[in-house]
Structures are given as C-alpha cells and as structure tokens.
Amino acid sequence: MGTGTYINERPDAERPNASRRAGFLRSFDMPLLVSVVALIVFGLLMLFSASWDFSLGAYGDAMYMFNRQLLWLGFGLVIAVILAFFDYHHWRKLVVPAMILTVGLLMTILLMNEIRFGAKRAFFDGSAQPSELAKLVSILYLSVWLYAKRQHLQDISLGLIPLGVILGVV
Secondary structure, eight states, rough: TTTTTTTOSTTTTTTTTTTHHHHHHHOOHHHHHHHHHHHHOOOOOOOHHHHHHHHHHHOOOOTHHHHHHHHHHHHHHHHHHHHTTTOOGGHHHHHHHHHHHHHHHHHHHHHOOBBBBOOOOOOOOTBOOOOOOOHHHHHHHHHHHHHHHHTTTTSSSTHHHHHHHHHHOO
C-alpha cells in the first residue's frame, strides 16, 4: 500500500492554516494532556464527594470547598499555559538565583521564632511554606547541574558526592 491510499482530504496547499494548526496540536504531548485532564476531573469529583458535607455544615454551602478548588485550578491552569509556551532553556539563567533565594527562605524559617503546632515551617501564620518552593527549585537546579556535569557523573568525587551535598543542604 502506498502512502496516498487513505488520503481523502485536500492537500495543505489548498488550506493555508491547516499546517499551522496541525503543527500547533502536534507540539503538545496528547497522551500526557489527556492523562492530566483525567486526573483533574477525578480529583475534582473526589474533592466534591469528600467535602460537600463539611462545606454545608461549616459554610452553609455544599459547593464552597469545590468552588475554591475550581478557583485555584483556574489560576494553576493559567500559569501552566503560560509555562507551556516558556522556553525551558531560560531556566538555566534563573535557577541559581532561585536556589539562593530558596535556601535563604529556608534559613529564615530556621531562625524565626514562630512555632505552629510544635514546628517552625511557614511564614504568615502558616500560609507560605518555603519547603514547597524548595521541592520545585531543587528539581530544576539539579536538572541543570546534572546536565552541566554530565561528563563527570561517572566519577564519585565529582558526581555523587557534590550531588549529595546539594541535596543535603536543601
């Protein structure tokens, strides 16, 4: 069978925007996108199922917690769309200042006197946790670091030990 056996559409020359649209859609990992959407829908269903009774009793509205989650989901989706079009090579320039800032925030938590539930771990009465930022920044920093040191990773003194020190400090 030839390649033209199953073609029933007009060529792209007759449809000037078709190749642009197809290229845009091909730039996304569709199985990953479908998986993420499925997980979001499943998570929203589970949240509603688990929280409607509490929301009704505490706030007088069965949808209160669900609506808050939808608000934050919308905010997260806007950020995700922006980051999807952000060239990830630019993280190389931003990751070292982000790591310095993160380590500084973690050190500030250690020096603070605020103790909540027997632990010092957050700013602003528990609403901002630098440890959450540290997780993301550590992944980004280590990916940039491992890429830069890829030739020396076989050597334990240049690969494994500095990696352990970086992870240990954070």
